[in-house]
Amino acid sequence: MEIGRKDVIWNxxxxxxxxxxxxxxxxxxxxxxxxxxxxxxxxxxTIGGLxxxxxxxxxxxxxxxxxxxxxxxxxxKAEGYTPVDVDDKTIDYGLLKSVISAMRRYYGILAIVFxxxxxxxxxxxxTSILKAYNGNKSEIWISWFAYGVLVAYQLYTYYYxxxxxxxxxxxxxxxxxxxxxxxxxxxxxxFLLMGYGISSLVISQFVSDIVNRTLCYNSFYDKELKxxxxxxxxxxxxxxxxxxxxxxxKIGLTTMxxxxxxxxxxxxxxxxxxxxxxxxxxxxKQMLDxxxxxxxxWFGTYYPKITLHRVNEDMQQVKRxxxxxxxxxxxxxxxxxxxxxxxxxxxxxxxxxxxxxxPSFMTFVYLIVAFLETNHGLAAQMILTKNEVPFAKxxxxxxxxxxxxxxxSLKFTTIGIWGMILAPGIAQIVYQNWKWPLVVIKDLKxxxxxxxxxxxxxxxxxxxxxx
Numbered sequence: 397m398e399i400g401r402k403d404v405i406w407n408x409x410x411x412x413x414x415x416x417x418x419x420x421x422x423x424x425x426x427x428x429x430x431x432x433x434x435x436x437x438x439x440x441x442t443i444g445g446l447x448x449x450x451x452x453x454x455x456x457x458x459x460x461x462x463x464x465x466x467x468x469x470x471x472x473k474a475e476g477y478t479p480v481d482v483d484d485k486t487i488d489y490g491l492l493k494s495v496i497s498a499m500r501r502y503y504g505i506l507a508i509v510f511x512x513x514x515x516x517x518x519x520x521x522x523t524s525i526l527k528a529y530n531g532n533k534s535e536i537w538i539s540w541f542a543y544g545v546l547v548a549y550q551l552y553t554y555y556y557x558x559x560x561x562x563x564x565x566x567x568x569x570x571x572x573x574x575x576x577x578x579x580x581x582x583x584x585x586x587f588l589l590m591g592y593g594i595s596s597l598v599i600s601q602f603v604s605d606i607v608n609r610t611l612c613y614n615s616f617y618d619k620e621l622k623x624x625x626x627x628x629x630x631x632x633x634x635x636x637x638x639x640x641x642x643x644x645x646k647i648g649l650t651t652m653x654x655x656x657x658x659x660x661x662x663x664x665x666x667x668x669x670x671x672x673x674x675x676x677x678x679x680x681k682q683m684l685d686x687x688x689x690x691x692x693x694w695f696g697t698y699y700p701k702i703t704l705h706r707v708n709e710d711m712q713q714v715k716r717x718x719x720x721x722x723x724x725x726x727x728x729x730x731x732x733x734x735x736x737x738x739x740x741x742x743x744x745x746x747x748x749x750x751x752x753x754x755p756s757f758m759t760f761v762y763l764i765v766a767f768l769e770t771n772h773g774l775a776a777q778m779i780l781t782k783n784e785v786p787f788a789k790x791x792x793x794x795x796x797x798x799x800x801x802x803x804x805s806l807k808f809t810t811i812g813i814w815g816m817i818l819a820p821g822i823a824q825i826v827y828q829n830w831k832w833p834l835v836v837i838k839d840l841k842x843x844x845x846x847x848x849x850x851x852x853x854x855x856x857x858x859x860x861x862x863x
Contacts, residue, residue, distance in 0.1 A: 406570035413577040421584045425597070426679070426749035432529055433594050434751050435671035436536060438678030439525065440543050440598070442662040443514075447547045450506045455558050457644040458499050460703060460780065462562025465492045467704045474642045475783060480707045489621075489628040496625075498636040499555040507552035514544040525666055539595045546602050553605075556612035564700045565615065572611040580604035646785035650776070650792070660795075661802055661816050668806040673813055675751045679744075680759055683736050684766050691728035695721035695774060699781075706781040715840040718778055719850035725767075725774060733763045758817065765821035768829040775832040779839070786835070790828055798823035 425434065461472060468480040470488045522540055526533050560569050583603045587596030662681075666674050698717055705713040737756050744752055753759060776787055798820040805815030836842075 406567045406574075410570035410573040410577070413574045420581050421588075421600075422682070423747040423749065424585060424588050426744070426751050427747060428588055429593060430531060431675045431751050432671045433531055433536075435666070435675040435678060436525070436529070437594055437597055438662060438674060438681075439666065440540070440594075443543070444547050444550065446660070446663070447510055447551055450510055450551065451503075451554060454499075454502055454640065454644045455554055456780065457640045458495065458555055459558035459562040460783070461495055461640065462492070462559050463564070463700045463703045464707060465495065466563050467707050469707060472636070472639045473783065474639050479709050487624075489624040490630055493625045493628050494630040494633065494636045496559065497630055498633045498640070499559070501633055502637070503552050503554050506554075507548040510551055511544065511548045514547070515541075518544070528671065535593065535595065539593075539598050542595070542602075543598050546598060546605065549602075550605055553609040553613075556609045556616070560612050560616045561700065563616065566697050566700065568615050569612070572608055572615065575611060576604040576608035579607045643783060643785050646788035650785065650788045660799055661820065664799070664802060665806065665816055669812060676754050677813055677816055679751050680754045680762060683740060683753070684762060687729060687732040687736065687763075688766060688770050690732060691725040691770060692721075692774065693728075694724040695777070699777065702778070703781045711840065714778075714781070715842060715846070716850070716853065718836065718840060719842070719846060720853075721774060722771075723850060725770065729763065729767045729770075733760075733767075736763070754813065758814070761821075762817045765817060765824070769820070769824055772824070772829050772832045775836040778836045779832065782839075787828070787832055790831065794820075794823045794826075794828050797826075 425437075429437070464472070466487060468486060470491065472491070518540065522537070526536060529536065557569055557572075560572075580600045580603065584596055584600035587599055590596075592599070662674070662678065665677070698721075702714055702717050705711075705717070736753075737759055740753050740759075741756070754762065779786065801819035801822060802815050805811055805819060809815070811818075
């Protein structure tokens with residue numbers, strides 16, 4: 397599994413395209429869409445994020461399993477992993493074929509379930525949200541259901557990029573992301589200028605996803621792989637699901653806890669706060685999400701390789717790469733966080749945005765909450781390389797606690813938007829923010845001198861070439 401400097405460069409390029417997407421599309425969106433309509437788009441995106449709940453952790457398990465198989469693993473376990481000799485490069489194509497069949501069936505069912513649930517709930521939820529909406533409600537209803545179909549398609553093809561990443565084709569995944577972003581930017585700009593409003597964002601996302609998924613599928617199934625899969629015998633799907641389900645369910649609970657902390661907040665808050673306030677929160681959150689993705693860029697690029705080192709039991713390399721990932725995360729948050737606070741408001745004023753960021757101090761606190769959550773999320777991903785999920789219960793409890801705190805703050809206090817920031821922050825800092833980084837520190841036997849040695853290591857070597 398060859399992952400190196402070029403993969404990181406392409407990952408930076410893909411992240412740059414996400415930034416470019418914001419630079420090109422977001423100003424146009426903020427300028428052309430009324431504040432209420434932009435707030436509705438924030439809710440749309442949240443619905444798409446909540447659809448991940450239906451995945452219930454299987455995407456992570458599938459991707460990691462594909463990495464195990466391409467790393468030489470011949471036997472899957474419900475928990476833990478079978479160590480592989482570093483010289484064993486053979487691939488069990490029959491096992492791979494079985495896992496892919498399980499993915500295809502699972503996500504087909506998910507897409508149908510989502511459409512049924514979405515259609516049943518929409519008349520009640522959207523009607524409630526649109527009571528104070530002053531624009532064209534018919535247009536919103538059409539775009540809303542179009543977005544529902546889009547999310548169903550996303551679910552049905554959800555595993556395409558996962559299997560490509562699991563195979564170690566990180567550079568190719570990033571190239572596809574760039575192509576998808578370009579198609580999204582072009583389509584969004586054209587339809588926004590044509591006056592299609594919020595529907596423009598739905599259409600552009602549809603075009604981007606179709607391009608992205610098609611390229612991922614074709615890149616994974618090269619001629620050699622197709623031939624090997626065709627001549628291999630697969631295990632029954634039920635047996636594969638039986639092995640993967642225990643940890644996948646735990647990851648699902650963890651994902652649910654995370655989404656309760658972030659996505660559900662945006663769905664609940666509009667019932668108590670104005671759409672104008674939600675729009676400011678949504679804009680700030682979008683900027684923070686970009687900072688988080690940049691902070692995890694290095695780690696995400698090398699995650700398949702970290703998993704490979706784990707199954708090869710090369711713990712020194714696992715420790716070294718984890719520390720580099722931590723340093724990368726801290727640096728990005730410091731630099732980009734400062735930029736968001738000191739430069740962000742001025743840029744939005746410059747482009748005559750109808751929606752503004754949250755106040756500076758509020759944004760600063762939000763940055764701290766986001767960093768702590770991202771940091772413990774990174775640690776959780778390290779634990780997952782062992783095919784162990786000890787954090788499921790804690791995650792769901794934290795998520796429920798966040799929702800409870802949010803409800804109390806909105807219903808019985810006047811702190812308003814502060815509740816959306818502090819509720820998940822308080823729920824997480826009680827346990828998760830410190831627990832999982834501490835578990836990784838103990839597992840990898842990290843001591844204070846290791847952090848200093850890590851800084852020296854980065855200084856002396858080429859960070860992206862000498863992993």
